[in-house]
Amino acid sequence: MKEYRLSRQITLVLKGYPRLSETFIAQEIRALELRGMKITLASLRHPTDKATHPIHDEIQAQVLYLPEYLHQEPLRVLKGWWQARRMPGYRTCLQRWWQDFRRDSSRNRLRRLGQALVLAAELPPGTEQLYAHFLHTPASVTRYCALLTGLPWSASAHAKDIWTSDTWELREKLAELAWLATCTGANHDYLQGLAADPSRVHLVYHGLDLRRFSAPPGVPQLRDARQSQDPVRLISVGRAVAKKGYDDLLNALAALPADCAWQLTHIGGGPLLSRLKQQAEALGIGERIQWLGALPQTEVLESYRASDLFVLASKIVDDGDRDGLPNVLMEAQSQGLCCLSTTISGIPELIEHQHTGWLVGPADSPALSDALQQLLQNPALRTRLGQAGQQRVQQVFDVERGIDQLAALFDLPEAPADTSTAAAQHCGCDH
Template sequence: MTARRIAVVLKGYPRLSETFIAQEILALERRGIGLDIWSLRRPTDRFRHPMHEAIRAPVAYLPEYLRDDPRRVLRGLAWACRQRSFAALLRVFLKDLRRDPTASRLRRLGQALVLAREVSPEVAHFHVHFLHTPGSVARYAALLSARGWSFSAHAKDIWTTPDWELTEKLADAQWGVTCTRDGLARLDALGPGRTRLAYHGLDLARFPAAPADRPPRDGRDPEAPLKLLCVGRLVAKKGHDDLFAALGALPAGLQWRLDLIGAGELRAELERLARERGLAARITFHGALPQPAIIVAMREADLFVLPTKPAEGGDRDGLPNVLMEAASQELPVLATAFAGTPEFITDGTHGILVPPGEPKALADAMTALFSDPEKRRRLGRAARARLVQDFSEDAGIDLIAAALARSAGIALPAREDAA
């Protein structure tokens, strides 16, 4: 009997900013599930994480724009016209197109035609990361090829997709998961009982033990400035503008340096903002880096800062994995009480949380933490204990692996055999 497989549909693969997806794919493979990866676009990052090298799943790329490979799209259309479910697909698509008459909607249909035609006969089920555009491709391809589909919803897809579209996708999918209670509440309001909570967690085996100790820097010595670290894409929802405003409001005598890791559309604007505020000499823009380099930076830093907030159009974070990565190294965290962050960090216990969009509160919290190395040490240790006790990778992966196995008719090997 041919082994059944799962087709994992992604917007882009591999992506440095989506370590949580790579971690999940690798963990599912280790559970004994055969995967094929289908990406809507080719990667643009210069680096790859070690996890990407460990993943065995074959990767196929759909034409990002239909004009990129019109013959492939036409072959998909010709094949689709011969399928019994083509009329049903057209009804669903035309209904969507009336409410969303965009080139993007047409592109998703074309990609779905290619996917449905080219996917391996061994694939018994589609699983998609993100419910917005990737969810449309997976939904159309599943309908056309008479397969089931499921989803992992994360952040932007939950908060920026129209209610009508989320409602219909939730009704069509066999099941889904999301990574925060915040997101689960929104999805449950539109499709009760269709989604379960599955935190990404962290595979601690991939991380070194936390540093034995950190220098008790307090920002008073010009020769030993406090080292701040922020890791996140340079996009509005990460709140870098608030971070720069807070840094500009710190007492003049405090000595600090900021390492900013991440790439994105706002880099030029943020570099200009740093110059205008007189901060440029203290901030290093590193761009996107692979995970080993990020862990080195976390081990050398004194404080991790991530002031996420809602962006224009409703985009927002889920539970940023970098917070858990910082906790793995006992690096104290200063963040905002927003989205999924308070589900991991309790203010004053596992880190410090301030209201989103309030640079003064951020500056006051930084000033207090600068002068208290012992508190930083205590917060870092508590965050790691929280991570180990409640946010290991296993619980979420066990839930997803079992659901995928049921949907695809796969018999999972015993855990020790899968490993």
């Protein structure tokens, strides 16, 4: 295999690592490593998932776990402050932090400063740039560390971190960072409108590593919900949180005709799982639903291939939180699986209604129920939409497109000719 030099050394700040729900971040880390980047991961929290994905075993980056709560490691925080106070940007950092604290006098704001002090003191020698995934807490720690050290910093913005953050904070971060990548056109337009220099904001789709989600042989859909002996198999993958709209989905399923034959598999953890299970029982559909919890990617892929229809009822919740462009939709479509979702954020950038999938308005259980009935009872329609969605993912949302953009932003050299081949051999192509 062709040798290629390590061209950049960065520290990537993220909220937690590893996380089953953030495969797009792991995918990006590994792809940048294959382009020659040396990465240290600075995690604000320790992992809580019991399993990991295969890609986590391939990532070579070392992980620096910062103090999750300052009172748990007071000596480490004190040592960080002792070293940081001699740094050239110490006074400027404190001034900026105090301005922020006056507008957001929370314990979290104090914690971000403490984590930044530790990060600045413990940065690996040779670090050239700081990079944050998510524009809220991780970017705050990254920003304070950059002020302390004088290093340039950049960030990727996704969903909750944009739409639940105050505009004053977004404006100030956008004014200081070198560049920002965001994953949907809706995000891109909004953030460009807040930036003093809109050219710093770039649209970079996460995309999907099609080597890990190789397409199965095309098989026409056969199950029809009008045939009770073989129910149509629904699947949804996502954390049990309000913005995923699982309460709307359960209401929509309960409104289907009693003789409509379906069963649902849900994959994902989350704080609302117990409440959703209770809701399903109260609606009389509990026996038709299998709750599997969080699973590694290999098992998720097997579940996609055993299913007939993917559904995700994403919506905007009271605090403004919403999905961006859920990678699970790309994953499902890569397997030729017809997808039913909603019209929020970047989802219509992936799913073209009645052409590459089916869309309804958010928080509209009656419309969702009508769409479900049409798709459950029409295997030929599911086949057509699933095949068209698969082609669109392959043509537009290949991860290499986004990595090319990020590599250019990081000023990396062009990828070696055999990088993608080596990655495909390494991952086995059948995950």
